[in-house]
Amino acid sequence: MYFHGHYHTKEKYNIYLMSLKMSRTAIAILSTENLIHNLQVIKQKVNPAKVVAMIKANAYGHGLRSVALRLDKHADILGVASIDEALALRKIGVSTPILLAEGVFEPNELLLASTNNFHVVFHNEMQLEWLEKSLLPIPLHAWMKINTGMGRLGFSIEQAKLYYPRLLNSQQLKKPIKIMSHLACADEKDHPLNGEQIQVFKNFIKNINGEFSLSNSAGIFNFPDCYFDYVRPGLALYGVNPIEGGRAEALDLKPVMTLQTSLISVQTLPKGSSIGYKGRYCCPEDMQVGIIAFGYGDGYPLTAKDGTPILVNNIECALVGRVSMDMIAIDLRTCPNAKIGDPVILWGNGLPIERVAEYTSNIPWDMLTGIQNRVKFLWTQA
Helix, strand or coil: CCCCCCCCCHHHHHHHHHHHCCCCCCEEEECHHHHHHHHHHHHHHHCCCEEEEECHHHHHHCCHHHHHHHHCCCCCEEEECCHHHHHHHHHCCCCCCEEECCCCCCCHHHHHHHHCCCEEEECCHHHHHHHHCCCCCCCEEEEEEECCCCCCCCECHHHHHHHHHHHHHCCCEEEEEEEECCCCCCCCCCCHHHHHHHHHHHHHHCCCCCEEECCCHHHHHHCHHHCCCEECCCHHHHCCCCCCCCCHHHHCCCCCEEEEEEEEEEEEECCCCEECHHHCEECCCCEEEEEECCCCCCCCCCCCCCCCEEEECCEEEEEECCCCCCCEEEECCCCCCCCCCCEEEEEECCECHHHHHCCCCCCHHHHHHCCCCCCEEEECCC
């Protein structure tokens, strides 16, 4: 069953939930249309560079297989963290080239990568030694990762000067060898490390005849001169602005995930009443309070402060009291006619996740990837 919209009226929402026969009303509506829209926005912006759509970490919490099937034949390459993720996609029929962003973790994965036509990142000497000791049936698409300042994976510049010729001379690799690095501070445009990394990268590749990749989501929007041959968007694909303090709509991006539930209780608490564990919130007056069956056990941030915005019947209300494992309390003074069963949006359509994140110590990346499996995921039809 596919759903083409969000359920903003009590009647439609209740009919919808009854059709699902669900005991809890925690659901994530995922928009195929918005996912494809975001990819097209990125493709048009970086053209003629190609797009490696990053779907690691269960597609940033949106579902590895579901997202890959929707991006299949739309993205130029799909990026995953490990070969297990890549093999799972081949098993369901995904035909788009797949990049193993962390390379292989043991020698026998090179054979699997070869037979499945995966792109493989080489970032240390051990991986290169495994390659040189292997006999692969089909040459690999190879990427060499260099560390320009991220300090995570990648050959140092001096190492890269030694190892690039070995990769280039390998008969087991297709040419050209692609070269990549990763920006550590791309979301802060004026951070001095950006300029340093970009210059180090440009210096290394200036005499190399190959294909190159540097920009992640934030790099795409902050450094248009650094698209090179491939960009590697992650968060932006899912309709979130990767630049601190920004909003997705400013970049023409649309949220893919709308996280929603419904009120399970509405009560009037007298002035001075405390709400939730530790009695963090004290009612300043007699006030109507709603409870939803959604909490940190579903993946909502435990760190959310009083005042965190939540939509009830599309009207902005505020979280009050500490988030519980299974429940959240909402100040309903701005929505006095709210009733049990009314729809609630925690983030997504009408409430950007970037805005919610500002009331927590979390970031959109971990909020999206933290949604738990007791939340029902439903995709709209393309």
